[in-house]
Amino acid sequence: MPLTKSLSSPPQHISPYLPARTRYSQLVIEAYEFSGKYNLLAAVASWLLLAGFAIIPGTYTSLQKADLGTTGAGKVLNNVIQHTSLLGIAITCCILGIAGIGVLWWWFRNSYVWLNDRIFLPGILNATTGLVTTLVNIYTAKNGAWSATAIATIALIGIILGVMVAAFSAYTLLIRGLSDKG
DSSP states (O other): OOSOOOTTEEEEEEOOTSSOOOHHHHHHEEEHHHOHHHHHHHHHHHHHHHHHHHHHHHHHHTHHHHHHHHHHHHHHHHOOOOOOOHHHHHHHHHHHHHHHHHHHHHHHTTTTHHHIIIIIHHHHHHHHHHHHHHHHHHHTTTTTOHHHHHHHHHHHHHHHHHHHHHHHHHHHHHHHHHHHHO
């Protein structure tokens, strides 16, 4: 049964054998009936964020082999901005992913089950993947040297991971509270 009404209105009964619906059962059914376009938007936003996480470590080593000279300016450029075009793409992906996730979170803030399944759990997995990838890159390609870009990347991913874990935990508690009542 496609979702055609406002998400705040309870869905129609699927079976006459079901007793009166609890808020929890409404949320579960609503999550299942979500429009494919919102599921697709959630997936695209999550993948954009993951793409940003995957591209950023590539900026650490892209100019390592470039001969920027031994002057002070060459060293500063090599340490601070190691590959501007890749960094720009990565930042754009991260911003678009975060914006998409934020908008969907705001729009569907009362759809606890859908948010946990489509936004927060994928966000936790993607941020964890980005964190591991970044750490592996730092300790392999950079021999453990922490550049300004690496520190900023770890901080950004850590903040996003923290927000996703906190939101997932909070919504899980809300869901458990509803399921305990019903």
